[in-house]
Amino acid sequence: MIKHTREKQVKIVATGLALCMLAAPLSASAAESSVLMASGGVASVLETERTLEEYIQIAQDAQGASWGYTNIGVANVESGNLNVRAVSSTDGKLVGKLPKDAACEVVETVDDWAHIKSGEVEGYVSKEFLLTGPEARIRAMELVHTVATANTDGLNVRQEPNTTSEIVTQVGQGEEMEYVETGSDGWVKISIDGEDAYVSQDYVTVEEKLDTAITMTELLYGQGVSDVRVDLVEYAKQFIGNPYVWGGTSLTKGADCSGFVLSVFKKYGITLSHSSRAQANEGTKISASELKPGDLVFYGNGKGNINHVAIYIGGGQVIHASSPKTGIKISSYKYRTPVKCVRVIHD
Incomplete structure (x- = not known):
């Protein structure tokens, strides 16, 4: 017989009850009876009442939440990404990747595959690695985050919440920023690559979102992109979703922006230095119009001091270790204003 610790027993009971509530809401008395039967008596209920209430609240909130999804699915992989293929076969063309904990609309299920839509990606994923139904909704409640999306082009991001403050960078229309809080002074506090800054409330839309799938940038041989550039970019993409760790250089356990690039x-x-500022001087400066996959893009504060680096992957996108909250991700290379572009692969 398998024995569980009290903490694990509580979680099993509470999670089970929460799932039941999503399928058919329970009355207070029915909920209490379920817990009594599952956890063994009044003493157990008294010991676990707070945790149980938290799970019940999650279930109740999840019942009315949709985030724009009718039949939500959540990628349930240990790390990395869930492959999205053009057809329901492991031999199917790769059309995108669904990062760990990213959400999708489940259109239908066919045998061991789920037909999904997520962001700009549509295709098939293995059902084995996808949460659906009540489990997906409860997981989504834990994962949903708030973003501030620029609704104008060239939005000024300032160091302090006033129009006389230094402009740290600019972001393009449609770019999402990590939301921190909204002040009473008409300014929204945001975070860009782990650093706090401010944008005017008039030029952003604040909303709750779930992460979605990533499109695959097609890097074709024979079109000015060398084999090593193609291989390097595809290698870097394997680590999307892995953690950001200040001072780290591990592609799996955690790296900061320059640590990710050097590794x-x-x-x-x-060989590159473990410093974005140093890396900016370890290659040949190029213009943004000359960028090829594998080149480096640098970002800085309002004074032009470099404090972040990313790898250009083609299609106007970069891959970078962004912040502790988002980890390694793909962004538009103009998600903030680039201050320098550098080539370290000479082919």
Whole structure:
């Protein structure tokens, strides 16, 4: 017979009850009876009442939540990403990746596959690694986060909440920023690559969102992109969703922005410093119009001091270790104003 610790027993009972509530809401008396039967008596209820209430509240909130989904699914992988394929076969063309804990609309299920839509990606994923139904909704309640989306182009991001404060950078229309809080002074506090800043409330839309799938940038041989550039970019994409760790250089356990870059390039025999500012001087400066997959894009504060680096992957996108909250992710290379572009692969 399997024995569980009191903490695990409570979680099992509470989670089970919460799932039941999503399928058919229970009255208070029915809920109490279920707990009494599952956890063994009044003493157990008294010991676990607070935790149980929290799970019940999650279930109740999840019942009315949709986030724009009719039949939500959530990627349930240990790490990395869930492959999205054009057809329901492991031989199918890869059309996107669904990062760990990202959400999707489940259109239908066919045998061991689910037909999904997520962001700009539509295709098939293995049902084995996808939460659906009540479990997906409860998980989504834990994962939903608030973003501030720029509703104008060239939005000024300032160091302090006033129009005379220094402009840290600018972001393009449609770019999402990590939301921190809204002040009473008409300014929204946001975070860009782990650093707090401010934008005018008039030029952003604040909303709750779930992460969605990532489109695959097609890097074709014979079109000015060398084999090593293609390979480097595809290698870097394997680590999307992995954690950001200040001072880290591990592609799996955690890296900061320059640590991520140096570790990716190390595989290809290129040695770089563990500093974005230093890396900016370890290659040949190029213009944004000359960017090729594998080139480096640098960002800085309002004074032009470099404090962040990303790898250009083609299609106007970069991959970078962004912040502790978002980890390694893909963004538009103009998600904030680039201050320098550098080439370290010479082919």
